[in-house]
Amino acid sequence: MQKNPVQCQFVAALDSIVGKWKPIILYHLLQGKPLRFNELRRLLPGITQRMLTLHLRELEEEDLVKRVIYPQIPPKVEYSITEYGKSLSPILESLHQWGAAHVERKQLKKENDEQ
Amino acid sequence: MQKNPVQCQFVAALDSIVGKWKPIILYHLLQGKPLRFNELRRLLPGITQRMLTLHLRELEEEDLVKRVIYPQIPPKVEYSITEYGKSLSPILESLHQWGAAHVERKQLKKENDEQ
DNA sequence: TGGTATAGTATTAAAAAAGGTACTGTAACG
């Protein structure tokens, strides 16, 4: 896809993490407890079923999330983080912290500009 | 933009980093040396002038990159990382490493699948 | 005098991502 190896590595990492809902899906699953489809949906206000499905499928495809189907009615499907997915934890944690600081910084700047 | 604070923080961080060329622009500028527009362009094979301009403007807007114009002809404009921009360094470094490992893992898997 | 380098902008088109709405089948609950 990319000839430039450095860019390729960034792309590979970001593809796994990026998508409007992916980081927060991973964030919730990284709490450790497996979550059902609709539990996740409730944790992500504003997401549509379609978007949740799409992002979960992509995460599964990359072996970051595991999907377990319980053959019962009504259906039960549990999503959980994989061992490999856990390796993303420090990155997401850093992003989360930097993001929080960035939001605060922006807010301060905005307040200064308003004076 | 986002009501969910956690998501908001991820979004804030990712917005700064994401964009097809942003991480690699930052990566090059994080080497320390200021770079001229066309120097960057040569470092990013495949990027169009427009894309480079757009991404640089966004990075400047977020105070991650500094733009210095030398009023001479032909024009000279230098881009460099800001002090604040340097705070992204550990995140980009982690992304880069994880990405490299992820690429390798995918490659191994592909080779296994082919047998 | 014609070509090259500089750092872009403008306009249009294409591709990718996200969103909206409706629909499925079954069981348990009231």
Added chain:
DNA sequence: CGTTACAGTACCTTTTTTAATACTATACCA
């Protein structure tokens, strides 16, 4: 007997992102 919960899929539209191409002005070099 109507409603709700479950975990989705199908189809279509909108928004966002990226790309392609042409264009600007000026100076230097041969």
